[in-house]
């Protein structure tokens with residue numbers, strides 16, 4: 300059994316590896332394996348309902364959240380406009396009245412609208 304993909308040109312299954320290339324012996328097509336195996340990583344950020352979030356979306360907080368460096372908590376039901384998606388554990392950045400710029404986890408929010 301081989302895991303090599305079929306030839307993208309003639310669909311031959313007799314492809315073989317030559318260095319970083321894949322070669323088809325039937326039509327002599329050569330292509331890059333890294334290209335063939337390039338997988339689109341799913342980097343989408345989803346809210347608590349599994350809805351994909353985008354920059355500029357409005358969200359609501361679904362549970363009270365402690366805010367680092369603040370004595371008050373971010374209350375459930377707080378609406379936040381114009382979020383920005385960022386990399387990391389806390390994947391949403393947003394500006395909240397009374398708190399300033401906060402980073403939130405998408406699992407604790409719900410998209411509005």
Ligand SMILES: [Zn+2]
Nearest residue numbers: 306309323326
């Ligand atoms: Zn071929």
